[in-house]
Amino acid sequence: MFLVIxxxxxxxxSGAEKPLRKKEMSHAVWLEDxxxxxxxxxxxxxxxxxxxxxxxxxxxxxxxxxFVLPCWCDSHTHLVFAAxxxxxxxxxxxxxxxxxxxxxxxxxxxxxxxxxxASSNELYDVAAERLDEMIRxxxxxxxxxxxxxxxxxxxxxMLRVIQTLKSRFPIPVKATFLGAHAIPEEFKxxxxxxxxxxxxxxxxxxxxxxxxxxxxxxxxQNYFTKDETIEILDxxxxxxxxxxxxxxxLSHSGGIEAGIQCKAISVDHxxxxxESDLKxxxxxxxxATLLPGAAYFLNLPLPPARKMIDAGAAVAVATDFNPGSxxxxxxxxxxxxxxxxxxxxxxxxxxxxxxxxxxxxxIQKECGSIAIGKNASFIITKKMDSPAFIPYSxxxxxxxxxxINGKVY
Ligand code: NIG
Ligand code: FE
Numbered sequence: 001m002f003l004v005i006x007x008x009x010x011x012x013x014s015g016a017e018k019p020l021r022k023k024e025m026s027h028a029v030w031l032e033d034x035x036x037x038x039x040x041x042x043x044x045x046x047x048x049x050x051x052x053x054x055x056x057x058x059x060x061x062x063x064x065x066x067f068v069l070p071c072w073c074d075s076h077t078h079l080v081f082a083a084x085x086x087x088x089x090x091x092x093x094x095x096x097x098x099x100x101x102x103x104x105x106x107x108x109x110x111x112x113x114x115x116x117x118a119s120s121n122e123l124y125d126v127a128a129e130r131l132d133e134m135i136r137x138x139x140x141x142x143x144x145x146x147x148x149x150x151x152x153x154x155x156x157x158m159l160r161v162i163q164t165l166k167s168r169f170p171i172p173v174k175a176t177f178l179g180a181h182a183i184p185e186e187f188k189x190x191x192x193x194x195x196x197x198x199x200x201x202x203x204x205x206x207x208x209x210x211x212x213x214x215x216x217x218x219x220x221q222n223y224f225t226k227d228e229t230i231e232i233l234d235x236x237x238x239x240x241x242x243x244x245x246x247x248x249x250l251s252h253s254g255g256i257e258a259g260i261q262c263k264a265i266s267v268d269h270x271x272x273x274x275e276s277d278l279k280x281x282x283x284x285x286x287x288a289t290l291l292p293g294a295a296y297f298l299n300l301p302l303p304p305a306r307k308m309i310d311a312g313a314a315v316a317v318a319t320d321f322n323p324g325s326x327x328x329x330x331x332x333x334x335x336x337x338x339x340x341x342x343x344x345x346x347x348x349x350x351x352x353x354x355x356x357x358x359x360x361x362x363i364q365k366e367c368g369s370i371a372i373g374k375n376a377s378f379i380i381t382k383k384m385d386s387p388a389f390i391p392y393s394x395x396x397x398x399x400x401x402x403x404i405n406g407k408v409y
Contacts, residue, residue: 003038003406004058005068005380010387011036011046012069015355015369019287019314028347030387036068038376041405045372065383066400069350071140071171072331072379073357073368076268076289076318078145078178079134080127080161082114085323098298098325099222099250107324108148108182115148115158123161130321131169134329135409138399140171140377141358141367143318145216147178152202155179159211170404171377174361176244177203177212180224180232195228199235207239213362214265215241219248219255226254233262242362248272249300260284266316266360270303271295278304282312287360289316290352292337293326305342316356317349333395346388376406 010030014020035052037045054060088101088110101107115123131142144162149155159175166173179198187194206212215236219229233243243262247255249269256277259267267281268289281288288308295302308315317338321329331353338349358368366375380401381390390398402409 002055002057002059003061003376004054005036005061005063006052007049007062007064008034008036008068009063009065010034010067011370012067012350012387013046013370014351015070015371019285019356019359020351021312021314022309025309025315025348025351026345028350028387030067034068036370036378038403038406041376041407043370043372043374043376046370061380063380067381067384067387068370069379069381069387070354070367070369071377071402071404072138072353073141073361073363074134074139074318074321074329074331075143075266075316075357075360076291076320077142077329078147078320078322079130079142079329080123080144080146080158081111081148081323082118082123082126083111083323084327085110088324102222109185111148111323112150112182112184116151116154120157120161123158124164127161127165128168130329131165134321135171135402135404136399137330137332137397138379138402139329139331140402140404141361141363142171143174143176143214143361145176145178146212147181147216150179150182150184152197152205155202156205156209156211159206163211170407170409172361172363172367174213174363175211176214176216177206177236177241178216178218180217180229182218182223195232198232203236203239203241207241212241214244216244216246218246219253219258220246221251221253226258229255229258230262233258233264237262244268248277249294256280259286265362268318269294271300273304273308278307278311278313281308285314287316287356288313289318289360290338290342291318291320291326292334292341293328294320296337296341297325297327302341305338305344309344309348314356314359315352316360317352318357318360330395332390332398336391336394339391346391349391350387377404378402
């Protein structure tokens with residue numbers, strides 16, 4: 001019950017009441033030779049070893065040679081899906097694009113077909129296995145989207161599976177309704193009808209059952225326009241779901257503008273970000289979430305991440321775990337890519353993956369940094385010389401032990 005971690009080589013204590021921006025991102029504060037105390041699942045104190053006083057009731061864990069940092073906050077995943085799509089991966093290697101595969105019924109609609117046929121139990125089992133592996137790799141909070149159902153019945157099925165994950169796993173799980181992920185086959189000839197269904201039936205039913213914290217839209221050519229995005233998100237906001245946007249992944253879709261206009265909690269992807277988008281991101285609270293897994297997997301141009309931070313955007317990183325464009329839930333790999341491909345420093349990448357990710361899920365009061373009163377959910381790393389070893393080791397698992405609410409997972 002009373003736990004104290006001692007002899008910590010470096011304890012990451014940066015983090016704030018607000019998302020980190022600009023120089024705050026690169027200024028990681030490591031308390032050297034530190035201790036960390038936990039009671040009833042919460043962080044109750046930390047300090048330097050030279051002023052450490054042991055308590056009789058303490059269970060003491062010696063972390064000599066290890067760093068301790070908050071768990072990763074993965075704010076964008078689609079980890080409830082029925083089947084992998086490695087056939088499409090082969091098709092892309094043979095020369096087809098993601099868009100071409102989608103146009104012939106692959107892509108999101110392929111996952112929709114399979115999800116509609118799967119039972120809730122089957123979906124739960126595969127999703128739980130994925131989530132379990134993510135936690136073992138350091139993730140201590142996750143957002144999960146629907147969006148492979150695209151009918152009232154199948155979206156409800158997906159969101160209820162997410163609810164069950166929420167109730168059975170010890171980490172915060174946030175649910176996002178992504179009914180506007182694609183126009184389903186049966187509405188191909190009448191997209192307005194599908195948008196009406198989203199607004200008039202799906203959003204109200206999901207709100208009634210309190211199944212979603214957020215609502216997201218794939219704002220992209222051949223998916224949903226900027227105006228449709230705003231229309232759907234406004235409706236969802238009236239029903240208590242905070243907006244998020246899949247923005248500017250494959251083209252300059254207006255998704256960032258739409259997100260800012262709707263006061264979205266985050267806009268995600270952002271491969272096509274203009275100078276005026278940068279100014280918007282710098283001025284507003286909306287988190288700019290990078291998804292390097294998807295950009296890498298689809299060979300997309302990289303978003304201007306360096307410019308985003310320098311302009312003052314609040315940048316986070318997430319896995320986008322999904323079977324079509326990022327078949328991994330490994331945040332360590334994302335942090336590596338932020339550094340080597342996007343030019344962020346290790347400190348910037350760690351902050352993007354922790355406190356700024358927490359803001360992108362509205363859980364900054366419980367997660368994302370080592371602070372008194374927050375959940376005692378943290379990573380004790382393997383022995384290493386410096387924290388830069390985490391991104392340097394290219395997606396290897398840095399976790400020696402992971403604690404969730406003060407208990408070893
Ligand atoms: O975030 N961009 C849209 N949605 C997912 C891909 C989903 C899929 O291909 O199944 C993404 O990349
Ligand atoms: Fe996504």
